[in-house]
Amino acid sequence: MKGKSDMWYLWMWMVYLLLLFCDLSYCCGSAEYYITGECCPMCSPGEHVYKHCTEYTSTSCKPCTPKLFMAVPNGLLHCITCTVCDPGLGLKTERECSPTSDAVCGPLDQHYCTEADHKKGCRLAQRHTICRPGTFIRRNGTLLTNTECEECRDKTFSNKSSSPFCKPHTECNSEQKETTKGTKTEDTVCENMPVRSRFVLFGPFIFLALVFSGLSVKFCKERNNPCVPLHSTYRTPVQETQGTDNGP
Template sequence: MMWQIMWHLWMWMVYLLLLFCDLSYCCGSAEYSINGECCPMCSPGEHVYKHCTEYTVTTCKPCTAGSFMVLPNGLLRCITCTVCDPGLGLKTDRECSPTSDAVCGPLDQHYCTETDHKKGCRLAQRHSICRPGTFIRRNGTTLTNTDCEQCRDKTFSNKSSSPFCKPHTDCQSLGLQEITAGTNTSDSVCATRNDPCSRVAALVPVVLVVVLSPVIGIFI
């Protein structure tokens, strides 16, 4: 009775082994299974042109331009190379080769907002422009945006992408009269204290108010 049990166990083990070999086709690590045959894989940079048969080996062909294959394989086609689209703010940092994909990076004056550890940058945006009234606190890089900061009190910048803010002219220290106060985008306007032009300039707003007030009242 015992030997019958052992026999059945042995038969089940043989059956499972055969089943496993049938499922995996018992191919080696450098082979792939197709149509019940274990065919030699093609090398990186190649793809299968014709599968092997009982009497022939695998026929391989090099990857065509615009495609690649990194690993030994049993595939009929190579993988299409990544295209670095300028519309997404990208440029090609490394060209595609038969054995490696292209690697993308951000265009000049752009920074990467989405990355892939294999394909490099996937999406990039243009660096921010620091407008008048601000200055560049930190220049943008391929990974970070430009950092802009507002001009502090009594300073200004009247151009975009200024590296620093300039202090307002101190009219009093120059012995002059301030006729227009400085803002964060413009300097103070000074004039000599006895300059008739400065007095006229100071009276212009008052005259405009006096003249225009009746007209505005009529329309209201």
């Protein structure tokens, strides 16, 4: 008999300890919240508690005011403040805040997200890198990745920011001279040579041509033979004399 009394006493202590450490909120239904000894009905999404329930009245709810929201059933006295998409953080509003959902932010134009939240969108963004002169855009930036730049290769240049490609250096022609060598940021500069410079460059060839022509004419005169093409149809004076002597 005494053993049964001890078991009953132990069981009562266990129930007491369970009730002592039990959070009464867990004893309420899934659509209720515990407050001041009562299990009150929760307010719907888009609303907050205006007055808690009592033994005789139900919960009184009130809609969220602008710039506030409540996404889930709740027993809170205040709605939650909407997220502000701050341009100073490189953000813009992708989806406006509503009574039942928070605002969703995204990166500004020419920006990419550096801190993303799959529920709230982007929390921080930075501007795409601007490819400086002497480089070109290897890969355009996206909403999640930065722009990639690459330096111009040999004999090419770009003199503007964010160039899609590098241009080849200009090659000076035979009547020009290179005054400034091309770099990765500047093109080659060519100038037309003045007449005197052209004469200095081509004068020896012209002089040799004139001398050769003069010697040819002098050689023909010394031989008393006019300079005619090899395949000329004219006869030489000797041929004409021979034709006269053999006449009738």
